[in-house]
Amino acid sequence: MKVVIDVFGGDNAPNSTVLGSIKALNKCADLKMVLCGDEEKINEILKTQNYDATRIEIIDAKEVITNNESPTSAIRTKRESSLVKALDKLRLDEEVVGFVGAGSTGAVLTGAFMKLGRIKGISRPALCPILPTINGGKVAIIDCGANMDSKPINLCHFALMGSAYLKKVFGIENPRVALLSVGVEDEKGNELVKSTFPILKEMKNINFVGNMESRDLLSGNYDLIVTDGFAGNVLLKSTEGAILNLLKLIKKEIKSRTLSKIGYLFMKKSFDNLKSVLDYNDKGGAVLLGCKKLVVKSHGSSGEDSICASILQVVDMHKAEVCKVIEEEINSCNLDEILEKLEAKNE
């Protein structure tokens, strides 16, 4: 089982990606890594490390795709880039089961769409990150930005894929699937939500619990939030932003008062604990579900621990046969039946 990594993607690359890869190798005996990027620079880091050289393969790639480039044209023209070569490797080498990258989200998604195919029956792949909840659990959001404009059928596929992922990889038996809206009432929402709601309600293979409000994202009341990529991105990033800004504000407040600084010393353990509950870094990246092979997008600011977690996430997903399970779920679902029924009703 091989995992390929774009060594030159991310703010802390190539150190984070090479060291994260070695960490993952040490944690998983049946794993091999394919490192894609400037060979010389990769070797420079490798030679300072202790690792099993037989389990690392390097693909030399001199170009790098940055955040400032148009994803589509970058994927098309930069054929010698670490990202394009990594995705080509993923597509062509049967032993490579998945990809990890921390570079431009747009480029990773566009590259994956263009290079890998979709799982049969799935209309659109979707990005599915996981966040910690305040009761120590987790909540997944699908889609968080792989698709900017979606139709109800896309959202139904997202619900199926996310649900299968949570069941198989995290052992959540009957994931509570909610539809992001502006209130919990059945009739609330925009046109997309109102058209999607009756389909989700009738779908087999998912445990649909109704509409939810964004303020309850971290409550622990839901396992999977289904939404279009634009609203999902707003949901994820405003939550992240609010938490980061609040912590910044607390820090500033504490620093401005001597008594508070003393108080902080007493509370340090509490703050450390808080940090570890909120730390998205240990929890790997956002999974792209719906492509024929596994793709994990690590946060741009990922350090080696986060990269390692993303790689192990690919391993777990491969072992859980996520792609195969998604195909089975879509095949055994009653979606066509529901759509026919709704159409007949509307005529």
Place this chain on the structure above:
Amino acid sequence: MKVVIDVFGGDNAPNSTVLGSIKALNKCADLKMVLCGDEEKINEILKTQNYDATRIEIIDAKEVITNNESPTSAIRTKRESSLVKALDKLRLDEEVVGFVGAGSTGAVLTGAFMKLGRIKGISRPALCPILPTINGGKVAIIDCGANMDSKPINLCHFALMGSAYLKKVFGIENPRVALLSVGVEDEKGNELVKSTFPILKEMKNINFVGNMESRDLLSGNYDLIVTDGFAGNVLLKSTEGAILNLLKLIKKEIKSRTLSKIGYLFMKKSFDNLKSVLDYNDKGGAVLLGCKKLVVKSHGSSGEDSICASILQVVDMHKAEVCKVIEEEINSCNLDEILEKLEAKNE
């Protein structure tokens, strides 16, 4: 100058609304209040208070519209409700300049749409709440849920209205207007954002600074965020939810350790300060912009201070002639010109 209030809207009504009204009367000498609701119950609260009876008018209304009712049918059928009677008073009495209510948002919005007209030239009214930023400033979001599905022209009107409001009521000279998207780059976003961007860019009367990411909402880098009502609602409520949940988590962490509890005593001043920075309650309600008269929707959980702040907000808006200014801004804007130019280009 009279302001009418739905005394029976909100979780803490009628105490919060009656006491909040008296507080506002005491703070503003040229204000009169019209209290709409069950006269007996209102008088029961009033008789315990010290107030100038000549400045209070009561409209008896026995029915109440709750959060669980369909807004449209409630407004249509409950003609004896405190909300409907308050909005009728607003519409018919020339001296009444604005309305305050803390009840069902849907009912307040639907009622305002149905009873008041739109300002000439404005396609859709929009809800515009204000949040505190981490540098002690404020940021407004328009629309936060008055319209679920919007067109580019609606968003352009939102930008104009919000900008005029910030200029006139808060004295912000040249409000920085940003379009909510999934990245700051010009080409990022869904179809709505991509179609709205080029219009906002050419518009006179607003200072458009480009796309923004939801994680920067509280950064202080923007004065006004323009978005459709669905995404705006997600932005507002996920920010609120994240902050409330994080504070809950901090509290739980502190309570679980004796040392932390001691630490908290040293830091109490810091936490109090934090609370006052984050307190949305003192800052009044969300303004509905675009109707012929002023409407402020107070938070459902509003206490008397928050109700008082909302009433004073109406007073400030009236003195700043917000409705008139919005009409002037839309008249002097080059929107038609831009739309013609864009259409010609697309042909």
